[in-house]
Amino acid sequence: MRRCFAKSITSLGVLLTVCSGALAGKPPEFTLEIRDHLFLPSELVIPRDTKIKLIVINSDPTPEEFESYELNREKVIMGGSKGVVFIGPLEPGTYPFFGEFYPKTAQGLIRVEP
Amino acid sequence: MLHSVIIVLREVLEASMLISLLLAASAHVGITRAWIWLALAFGLTGAWLLSRFGSSISSLFDGMGQETVNVMLLGLVIVSLLSNCGLLLKHILNRHLLKRPWWLLWCSLATSCALSREGSEIFIYVIGFMQAGPEGHPIMTGAAIGLGVGTSIGAVLYYLLRLTPLRIFYVVAPILITLVAAGQAVEAARELIQSGWLESGKRLWDSSWIIAEDSVLGQLLYAGFGYEATPSATQLIFFSFTIAVPLTLALYWRWQAGVNHAV
Numbered sequence: 512m513r514r515c516f517a518k519s520i521t522s523l524g525v526l527l528t529v530c531s532g533a534l535a536g537k538p539p540e541f542t543l544e545i546r547d548h549l550f551l552p553s554e555l556v557i558p559r560d561t562k563i564k565l566i567v568i569n570s571d572p573t574p575e576e577f578e579s580y581e582l583n584r585e586k587v588i589m590g591g592s593k594g595v596v597f598i599g600p601l602e603p604g605t606y607p608f609f610g611e612f613y614p615k616t617a618q619g620l621i622r623v624e625p
Numbered sequence: 626m627l628h629s630v631i632i633v634l635r636e637v638l639e640a641s642m643l644i645s646l647l648l649a650a651s652a653h654v655g656i657t658r659a660w661i662w663l664a665l666a667f668g669l670t671g672a673w674l675l676s677r678f679g680s681s682i683s684s685l686f687d688g689m690g691q692e693t694v695n696v697m698l699l700g701l702v703i704v705s706l707l708s709n710c711g712l713l714l715k716h717i718l719n720r721h722l723l724k725r726p727w728w729l730l731w732c733s734l735a736t737s738c739a740l741s742r743e744g745s746e747i748f749i750y751v752i753g754f755m756q757a758g759p760e761g762h763p764i765m766t767g768a769a770i771g772l773g774v775g776t777s778i779g780a781v782l783y784y785l786l787r788l789t790p791l792r793i794f795y796v797v798a799p800i801l802i803t804l805v806a807a808g809q810a811v812e813a814a815r816e817l818i819q820s821g822w823l824e825s826g827k828r829l830w831d832s833s834w835i836i837a838e839d840s841v842l843g844q845l846l847y848a849g850f851g852y853e854a855t856p857s858a859t860q861l862i863f864f865s866f867t868i869a870v871p872l873t874l875a876l877y878w879r880w881q882a883g884v885n886h887a888v
Binding site for chain 2: 572581583586594597600611
């Protein structure tokens with residue numbers, strides 16, 4: 512009984528450490544701009560196994576939707592405003608994204624370094 | 626133009642499948658379908674307000690206003706659908722009289738909230754192109770076609786469900802309502818992950834080689850039940866919990882009905 516109790520206390524401790532670690536480390540920030548229905552830059556290199564904060568600035572007057580099937584993300588960013596999308600942690604590889612409203616031109620790629 | 630058909634169709638499908646299911650269920654249990662008019666009015670007004678004040682809403686809560694509103698709307702849809710499913714299951718398994726006011730409330734609430742969310746995206750898209758001048762005209766046509774195709778598919782689904790014999794409908798309906806709710810839960814999980822409030826957990830599998838998300842079947846499954854080709858662990862947890870609620874209720878009520886029968 513006592514051993515079981517000690518065990519659960521230990522695991523709770525581990526859990527708390529993991530959680531606080533996740534809270535303490537601020538995710539690195541990356542910025543992406545939408546201009547003339549293009550993503551600038553169109554390719555973004557991010558570290559592996561890391562959660563990142565992606566700031567998408569829409570400099571066009573029209574709304575756009577940042578979307579990616581591979582990343583499971585979709586967010587409408589109104590004209591002349593910005594939005595934040597958290598991405599990852601991801602395994603190495605390439606993850607395409609696009610602007611759903613202007614997909615012919617608004618195409619981009621996130622590359623996760625090995 | 627073809628692209629605008631698909632964008633609008635995707636959003637319309639999600640709402641029209643949910644509405645068809647609830648309308649058919651109301652008809653089968655003998656409750657008026659008049660709630661749809663109120664729900665349409667509320668839903669479309671909500672959608673217009675969300676698109677009209679889209680910029681101001683987005684900038685709320687450290688730029689997470691859009692996610693906050695979406696999660697609240699998705700949450701309301703999930704609660705309403707599960708409550709509806711509960712009422713229906715109790716009616717089927719325990720021959721319990723269906724509580725009419727609650728049924729009407731949950732149907733209206735689910736429809737209004739789903740329409741507000743899906744509709745606002747269509748409004749934002751269409752209004753954006755309306756401001757673009759003449760080059761936006763093909764987009765308008767495309768959007769109108771998308772709306773037409775989406776509602777037509779909803780109508781076909783409705784008549785299919787209406788023609789289903791009651792015995793079969795009573796098996797199919799709770800399953801479909803639960804899956805739609807679970808699909809909304811997957812979307813709510815995505816909103817919470819992308820806004821940084823929840824961790825995504827591991828990417829569990831990649832089924833895009835079987836059903837790609839941008840394929841016709843993938844889009845249909847996404848609209849209906851929130852299909853993701855590469856779901857994260859958190860999304861699967863949300864999906865499973867949503868399914869567990871009506872499943873537990875069904876098992877309990879079935880057991881209870883058995884006990885009463887034995888007595």
